[in-house]
Amino acid sequence: MTTHDPLTLVFGALADPTRRAILSRLAQGPASVGELAAPHAMSLAGVSKHIKVLETAGLISRRKDAQFYYCRLTADPLKDLQGWLDAYRRFWDDNLDQFEAYLADLQKGDPDSKQ
Structure with missing residues (x-):
C-alpha cells in the first residue's frame, strides 16, 4: 500500500539510519550523490534509492549540473x-x-x- 500522507512519508524516510546520515550531511550544505555515497559501504545505485525516498518525502531536492546530481536539504x-x-x-x-x-x-x- 502506497501512501501520500506527508507525515507518513517523512517518518518512513527518517526510519533509516543511512537516510538520517544523508540528511545530516546535507544540513552542512549541498552535496553530489558521490559525496553522499562516500561514507557508506554501498553502491551509487543503493544511495540513489535512499535519495529517492528522501526526495519523495520532500526532505531533499536534486538538480543536475553537467554530469553530476547535487542534493540540497529541504x-x-x-x-x-x-x-x-x-x-x-x-x-x-x-x-x-x-x-x-x-x-x-x-x-x-x-x-x-x-x-
Missing part, C-alpha cells in the same frame, strides 16, 4: 513534523510536571499526597 517537511511532535511534548511536559510535584509531596511526607 527542511519544510521537518517543520510539519515538529508541529506534530509539539503536541506530544506538551503532553509529556504536563505529565512530568505532575509526577515531579507528586514526588516532591512524597519527599516532604505530605499526608495529603496519595500513596
Whole structure:
C-alpha cells in the first residue's frame, strides 16, 4: 500500500539510519550523490534509492549540473513534523510536571499526597 500522507512519508524516510546520515550531511550544505555515497559501504545505485525516498518525502531536492546530481536539504517537511511532535511534548511536559510535584509531596511526607 502506497501512501501520500506527508507525515507518513517523512517518518518512513527518517526510519533509516543511512537516510538520517544523508540528511545530516546535507544540513552542512549541498552535496553530489558521490559525496553522499562516500561514507557508506554501498553502491551509487543503493544511495540513489535512499535519495529517492528522501526526495519523495520532500526532505531533499536534486538538480543536475553537467554530469553530476547535487542534493540540497529541504527542511519544510521537518517543520510539519515538529508541529506534530509539539503536541506530544506538551503532553509529556504536563505529565512530568505532575509526577515531579507528586514526588516532591512524597519527599516532604505530605499526608495529603496519595500513596
